[in-house]
Amino acid sequence: MKDLVSILDGNTFLVSDRAGDIEPSYDFPTGLFSFDTRFLSSWVLKINGERLHTLSMDDRESYRTKFFLAPGEPTHYLDAKASVIRSRSIGGSFEEELTVLNHSGKQVEFTVRLEIGSDFADLFEIKHARQKQGRTTVSVTDNELRFTYRREAFHRETVVASSMPAQVDASGMTFDIRVDAKGEWTTRLCVSTVVYGARGEDIRATLPFGGGRSADVIRVEQQELIDRAPKLGCDCEPLAGAYRCSLNDLAALRYESITLGVRLIAAGLPWFMTLFGRDSIFTSLQVVPFLPELIPPTILMLAGLQGHRVDDFRDEEPGKILHELRYGETAGFEEQPHSPYYGSADSTPLFIILIDEYERWTGDSALIRRLEPQVRAALEWIDTYGDLLGTGYLWYQTRNPSSGLQNQCWKDSWDAISYADGQLPGFPRATCELQGYAYDAKIRAARLARTFWNDSEFADRLEREAADLKQRFNHDFWIAERGYYALALDADGRQVDALTSNIGHLLWSGIVDESRAGKVVGHLLGPRLFSGWGVRTLAEDQGRYNPIGYHVGTVWPFDNSIIAWGLWRYGYRAEAGLICDAMLAASRYFGGRLPEAFAGYARDLTDYPVEYPTACSPQAWSTGTPLLLLRVMLGLEPQGEHLIIDPAVPPGMGRIELLDIPGRWGRVDALGRSRDSQGGATDS
Incomplete structure (x- = not known):
């Protein structure tokens, strides 16, 4: 581009x-x-x-x-x-x-x-x-x-x-x-x-x-959306520039759905100007603390198009959340299965996670009660169609060998899932982050069942299932001699042993045993994965590593924002700050707009992040990255009717003020300072 x-x-x-x-x-x-x-x-x-x-x-x-x-x-x-x-x-x-x-x-x-x-x-x-x-x-x-x-x-x-x-x-x-x-x-x-x-x-x-609409009408509409977002004041110009660019791009990426006539956020220019289950959910998770009113149309659209039958061509199954919706000729004549297509194993648990996160921020209990059937159907899919081998794990294998996606996790290119030596496993595959999402979805759904659906028995069952999944996962996926979790299990239950950024998503989900978190963090911030500009998708000593390979060595801003959130969850605030600082430093070289991905070259080799030649820009979940990084640095977390503010601003970043943060509490302000800035210790 x-x-x-x-x-x-x-x-x-x-x-x-x-x-x-x-x-x-x-x-x-x-x-x-x-x-x-x-x-x-x-x-x-x-x-x-x-x-x-x-x-x-x-x-x-x-x-x-x-x-x-x-x-x-x-x-x-x-x-x-x-x-x-x-x-x-x-x-x-x-x-x-x-x-x-x-x-x-x-x-x-x-x-x-x-x-x-x-x-x-x-x-x-x-x-x-x-x-x-x-x-x-x-x-x-x-x-x-x-x-x-x-x-x-x-x-x-x-x-x-x-x-x-x-x-x-x-x-x-x-x-x-x-x-x-x-x-x-x-x-x-x-x-x-x-x-x-x-x-x-x-x-x-x-x-x-x-x-x-005229250009003037578009300008006014976009400015109205930007004006509703919290106001940022900070000493760090890359952060200020990235925040401004993110809000502008979020305003520009909204589009009208032919299906329901609602405004949604498109996944990215130029290839993905439409609704994507996974991308739209991750973007919503990044955006909800800033512009929560953008989220319900996406949730309702995904719920309305939830799978209700078995359709091999579209990879559709009852309870499954879509992957992608297209309106073009090839979809209309069923030359492509995208009308809609359901080939993602992660969008369904992520759908449950988003619904819970949205309620925790907004207190919109009416939407939670309205969507009870869809959430229950999604949970049922996780336990039935999602568990292809009956092992209690979430697996994927396309029903459509001719035009379905082979890999149905976020790293969905054909060679993204491999052993450390570069060999590709057979199907079905159970990637590690899918299990983390399923664990988190059950924990969150238990809260919804107990709080809003008056079904404590169902909540208790979900919590037992989540605890069992966590225990089994930490036994089956952990590679003790290497100190990290396997990328996946293959169809024979063997560990697919590549070292990848996926382990950071495990921290975000909460499925990692506390005793092992330190080793996971060490790998994420070690030189094999961390380039200095961010965490690579694949460690540089792995068989398929390529610094300009789509999912096998590049750095993805969205991926890094989720990893930073996971580090924060486990209390590794300084390490989360390293990723925040690296991402914002990289953003300067892209005019404040983080692209879909950039090359995984080491920072001391290039002195600037190298562009990936066909990266989408703007792309929604890269656009949402600076927002989530702000949340991490300021330690924002909803707790009942209150917003917890526990900042840990990276050294050299100085003062960060975020004013009028919306939520069920009304609007509140957050202030954080790096400890090396004038004024001493971090404040809030």
């Missing part, structure tokens, strides 16, 4: 090069997208037959960008007699104001050409280079170009209109213009994306913001 520029507003986003041009690509999703379909695949500007080059660019806001351009090669800039400004915004539709400036002392004629194309590619077709099955037609009218795609009932349109007269053909628009001396010429181009339903209606017209 380094050489690309994106703008987004909920359902619609655009990715171009740094001159504002879009060219067809099946390597990376460049173009104008909405609801998993590419509506513009070509958008290339030329002046007198020449491409334009960037002088400067303003991309400070998520929904609009301004490009300052000059025709010709960069060596010609000093003699350029003209320049171009492309001002674009997105809000349902895409608008670009194109201005040509004549800097000479005489009238000049220009030929302005905009190459326009639409391939209506589905995101999965871009990922896997699939060919279209439907038919695209092009129609030309005065100052308007219309692309129409049909495949049976699947119907999409792209309509491009110009405010100034143009010669329109099937592949673009041409403007033959005269610009007076020191004058300028402007046209406004509007690109409408139309998503038709089965009855021929524009589906988005039924949504609250389906007709689109």
Whole structure:
């Protein structure tokens, strides 16, 4: 994403090069997208037959960008007699104001050409280079170009209109213009994306913001959300910058669901602008202390789409929480199982964890009572379909060998789960963090049953099951000679012995025996896993380690935020601070926006975090990372009707003030200082 520029507003986003041009690509999703379909695949500007080059660019806001351009090669800039400004915004539709400036002392004629194309590619077709099955037609009218795609009932349109007269053909628009001396010429181009339903209606017209919004309306709406968040004052500029960026990105990533017409947080740009069970839950856990009102739509959407049948194609089972929901052509024609797809073993216990955490912060008991059937169904799934081998552990193996996910934990790439020597285990697999999530889900569900459902017998049973799971887990997964927990058990019950960041999730869940926590922490902060910028996904001496491998050596900010939370839970506050400090230091090199992942090179080797080439940015659970780190550093924990504040601010970070923290207690303030800062000991 380094050489690309994106703008987004909920359902619609655009990715171009740094001159504002879009060219067809099946390597990376460049173009104008909405609801998993590419509506513009070509958008290339030329002046007198020449491409334009960037002088400067303003991309400070998520929904609009301004490009300052000059025709010709960069060596010609000093003699350029003209320049171009492309001002674009997105809000349902895409608008670009194109201005040509004549800097000479005489009238000049220009030929302005905009190459326009639409391939209506589905995101999965871009990922896997699939060919279209439907038919695209092009129609030309005065100052308007219309692309129409049909495949049976699947119907999409792209309509491009110009405010100034143009010669329109099937592949673009041409403007033959005269610009007076020191004058300028402007046209406004509007690109409408139309998503038709089965009855021929524009589906988005039924949504609250389906007709689109102006840039000013988007700005006001986003600012209103940011203003509702707690106010941060601190001495640490990377923390201040990351917090501002996180709130801005959370506002930008919200989108409208076609299914229910509610606002949800998309998982990430560009591949994941939709609802993801695991990603949405983790992001919600990070965000709930700051903007709790964003959480109920996600919980209710996941509950409403909870599995209710056995469907091998979609990996669906009764009680299971979805993995991913898509709206594109391949999902609609069941060429992909994402309508929705249920291929994750962790989203179901995480769903229970989120519901409990949300109530502990907000006191929203009505939602807890309303969702009792869904929580019970999720617990039933853990004990039945989730326990594939009947061993009392949570396992996974896809029901759909042709298009289902092989790995159904958060590290879901094909080679993410391996033995220390790099060999891959067979299926089913029971990764360690799944057992931690199941343990935590049962402990939390017991509280819900006892407090809200008046079912102490069920609560007692859940607590017994959780205690038994913890005991068995600490026997079966612990590798005594190495002092850490196995990544997984294979189908024969043997330990998959790779050293990975997953053991940090075990601390967060509480399943680790207190006597073993110190050894786990030692590995997490040791040189094999800790790069200096964060905890790697896989230790550097393991067989499949690759510092730029997706799940086999990179550093994931979200992963590190959960690990820091786990360290805090077990009382390792200084160690949690090391991760917080490393993440915030890394954020400086990404303009405050932590990406999906970055390379696992050691800090003393690179002096700066190396970008992962295709990382999503912004990505929701990376966006939520600075928020969770703030919670950890300030020691924020709900306790009944009160918020416990027990700060442990890392050395050198100085003062942190978080004002108006929302919750069942109303709004409270938290203050923390690092012990080396002026004023002495940490305060609250």
